[in-house]
Amino acid sequence: xxxxxxxxxxxxxxxxxxxxxxxxxxxxxxxxxxxxxxxxxxxxxxxxxxxxxxxxxxxxxxxxxxxxxxxxxxxxxxxxxxxxxxxxxxxxxxxxxxxxxxxxxxxxxxxxxxxxxx
Amino acid sequence: xxxxxxxxxxxxxxxxxxxxxxxxxxxxxxxxxxxxxxxxxxxxxxxxxxxxxxxxxxxxxxxxxxxxxxxxxxxxxxxxxxxxxxxxxxxxxxxxxxxxxxxxxxxx
Numbered sequence: 001x002x003x004x005x006x007x008x009x010x011x012x013x014x015x016x017x018x019x020x021x022x023x024x025x026x027x028x029x030x031x032x033x034x035x036x037x038x039x040x041x042x043x044x045x046x047x048x049x050x051x052x053x054x055x056x057x058x059x060x061x062x063x064x065x066x067x068x069x070x071x072x073x074x075x076x077x078x079x080x081x082x083x084x085x086x087x088x089x090x091x092x093x094x095x096x097x098x099x100x101x102x103x104x105x106x107x108x109x110x111x112x113x114x115x116x117x118x
Numbered sequence: 119x120x121x122x123x124x125x126x127x128x129x130x131x132x133x134x135x136x137x138x139x140x141x142x143x144x145x146x147x148x149x150x151x152x153x154x155x156x157x158x159x160x161x162x163x164x165x166x167x168x169x170x171x172x173x174x175x176x177x178x179x180x181x182x183x184x185x186x187x188x189x190x191x192x193x194x195x196x197x198x199x200x201x202x203x204x205x206x207x208x209x210x211x212x213x214x215x216x217x218x219x220x221x222x223x224x225x226x
Contacts, residue, residue, distance in 0.1 A: 035215075045163065045206060045217040061214060095162055101213050104153045106174065108162035 002026035002107045004096050009112030016086055016116075022079040022096030022109055030054070030074040033100035036081045038092035039111075046092075049081060050100040059100070064090075086116045120144055120209050122218035130226040137194040139221045141207035146187045151211025154183055154192045157220075158203045166205075167192060199225075 008020040020036070035050040049070040050059040058070055069082040079096050093113050099105035121144040131137055141152070150170035155163035165174040167183035170190055180195045194201055202225050207218040 044219050045208070047215045047217075050215075059213065099210065101215060102151065102211060104151075104165060104168040104210055105155075105163070105208070106165050106168075108164075111162055 002098075004098065004107055004109035006094065006096050006109040006112040009094065009114045011115045011117065012086055013118050014087055014116055017082070017084045018086065018114060020081040020083065020094055020096075020112060020114075024077045024079065024096075024098075027098070027107075029072075029077040032098050033103055034072065034079045035059075035097050035100050035105065036070065036079075037095045037097050037105070037108075038090075038114075039095070040089070040092040043092075048094075051079070052100075083114070086114075088116050090114060091116050119214055120147065120212050120216050122207050122209060122216055124205075124207055124218035124221045126221060127219075128222045128224060130224050131197055132226045133197050133199055135197050137192075137197055137201070137223060139192040139194075139205055139207075139223070141185075141190045141192070141218050143188040143190075143209060147190075147209045148211040150186055151209055152183075152185070152190050153208045153210060154181075155206045155208065156201075156203050157206065163206060194223075197223075 003025045005023045048061045051070045067085045071080045093111040095111045096109045097105040098107040123142045125140045152170045154167040157163045171183045204220045
């Protein structure tokens, strides 16, 4: 059974940092592109970052470029999102998903809530 | 960036009725890299359709996708109570990947 389990969300103040993790099981993690997709309260979906199976290629939405860093540890079957200089408009549920450019998002985690507020 | 516009914003129907949801792209989508997702409150999106018309694993045949180029449709042939949710279309063939704003399917 494929499982994606996010962790690391929470309440932080503007300008602070958080690191999200996504632990994966049920498939060969290193073979798949992975993405982080967020959803602000009551809003739509935005892919904020993606990474190739080897970790050699990354993508960032303009809204997070220079502040967020995606990475993966294929030995631990874990995806990460380091989020720095957080802003109020980063408040959202963050989902990890298997998929990316050219590959549909077939599996999603349950999401982790990030709230940026003073 | 490809903008996806979904219509209607809200669709009010009764169980047993047929639902037709539209997704229009600002430009042609390559190789029909168009997907549909269902999202219920408090849950992650669930893949329904990929490649414009292929059903994902476990999706009942009451769900069907069609279209090509820039115009796509999700049809639910006979609504069940559990089908009332928000539906998003997504294009994943061009970078950046983009989503439509969603159609809320509510019980009339």
